[in-house]
Amino acid sequence: MKKSFLALTLSVLALGIAVSCQKENKEGIKPLELSSGETANCYIVSAEGKYSFPAVKGNSTESPGQISTAEVLWESFGNKVQPNAGDLISNVKYKDGKIVFTASAKKGNAVIAAKDAAGTILWSWHIWMTDKPEEQVYNNNAGIMMDRNLGATSATPEDISSYGLMYQWGRKDPFRGADDLTTKWEWNSSVIATTAQWPEALVSNKTTGTVEYSIAHPMTFIMENSHNSDWFYTDDYVTENTRWQAEKTIYDPCPPGWRVPDGGPFGVWAKAFGSTKAYIDSDGGWDTGDSGVDLSKTDVTLATGKTVWYPHEGLIYSNSSKLSGVSMMSGYWSVTTRSIYGYVFAVTKLDRGLMPYIDSPRAHGCSVRCMKIN
Numbered sequence: 001m002k003k004s005f006l007a008l009t010l011s012v013l014a015l016g017i018a019v020s021c022q023k024e025n026k027e028g029i030k031p032l033e034l035s036s037g038e039t040a041n042c043y044i045v046s047a048e049g050k051y052s053f054p055a056v057k058g059n060s061t062e063s064p065g066q067i068s069t070a071e072v073l074w075e076s077f078g079n080k081v082q083p084n085a086g087d088l089i090s091n092v093k094y095k096d097g098k099i100v101f102t103a104s105a106k107k108g109n110a111v112i113a114a115k116d117a118a119g120t121i122l123w124s125w126h127i128w129m130t131d132k133p134e135e136q137v138y139n140n141n142a143g144i145m146m147d148r149n150l151g152a153t154s155a156t157p158e159d160i161s162s163y164g165l166m167y168q169w170g171r172k173d174p175f176r177g178a179d180d181l182t183t184k185w186e187w188n189s190s191v192i193a194t195t196a197q198w199p200e201a202l203v204s205n206k207t208t209g210t211v212e213y214s215i216a217h218p219m220t221f222i223m224e225n226s227h228n229s230d231w232f233y234t235d236d237y238v239t240e241n242t243r244w245q246a247e248k249t250i251y252d253p254c255p256p257g258w259r260v261p262d263g264g265p266f267g268v269w270a271k272a273f274g275s276t277k278a279y280i281d282s283d284g285g286w287d288t289g290d291s292g293v294d295l296s297k298t299d300v301t302l303a304t305g306k307t308v309w310y311p312h313e314g315l316i317y318s319n320s321s322k323l324s325g326v327s328m329m330s331g332y333w334s335v336t337t338r339s340i341y342g343y344v345f346a347v348t349k350l351d352r353g354l355m356p357y358i359d360s361p362r363a364h365g366c367s368v369r370c371m372k373i374n
Helices: 002-027 211-216 268-273
Strands: 042-045 049-054 069-076 089-095 098-103 108-115 121-129 135-137 144-146 292-294 309-311 329-338 341-348 353-361
Touching: 042 049, 069 089, 089 108, 098 108, 098 121, 121 211, 268 353, 309 329, 329 353
Parallel strands: 042 121
Antiparallel strands: 049 098, 069 108, 089 098, 108 121, 135 144, 292 309, 329 341, 341 353
16 A cells, blocks of 8 residues: 555656646746846846846836837947847747846847837836946945946956946936947047937927936937936926935936945045045056056055956037047946036046046936945
8 A cells, every 4th residue: 555655646746747847848948037126227137048027117116007018129239240139138028017038148238128009118128238247345435336337248448348338317228338449539439339220319308308208218319408408308497306316216227236326525436535636647547548547556546456447438418419538538427416417427538537526417428337235
């Protein structure tokens, strides 16, 4: 009896395993959940495979609406090479409240959009395909920062893959950066190749200068309005300050566990430098081609012991939508504002200048270096 009972038990167990295997083979491998307890507008993918994340607004639990479909808006390797559709991510779909997709082993960036039945974009998410960024502890307990720009696929000095993507203040979606390290001061420098044709930039007005319009048109650069140098339109010389904040908002472009850093006189860069003043530095830390600076080797450092590479990616100018100043200068957004402006950390080749904070029109396209959330 004991032997018969054991044989029957083993037979039932074997049958269960067989059914389970058949189900997995039929339905495919279960996607790896990217949110891991926190949602965001950007997710890091460091290996090929099948992934999913909740279709919600940034770090909230709020649905963007009645999603009908999900699709890739664009893909890029971050250089001059033109990718083919599906080189980075493929098999994108919306299922059971989640976005599901397959990632290749290649590095780069892509944006996935959720659309309603009419084809209107309800929300979009940045898939950042890179090795896991390292954490760098800045001087004077200023904070923990990533070792690379948001959208960069490496932190290697004098490498185009260290440039990353560009952002307008308060917007969650990225814009294209430069496609090489060549010094370009003129307007309309070359930008990274993508799988999509980008729309023309528009001037901010009562229709285009709204958060709702920016969400539905994540690839459209919205130039400044005449009142407040912002893409966000108002009828007078004021603007709105809650899009990015020290407490991460649903419009923050950084991945889970990270946010756009604090700036200004009490921000991460001023604290790390130990001063709010601008510096004129010697040649230490600046690469021979002036494509950036290692701020662990300059006269006044941000951190010690490791390379702290800040590339010169230039700016997308708020009044023209043109990328300029490549390998000449760079601005790094903070959440901190003053009047109608946003504060950036500015690094310039012209005088080896390091400015912990400086005013910038919020419609500028600048780089972002994410800060770890305590």
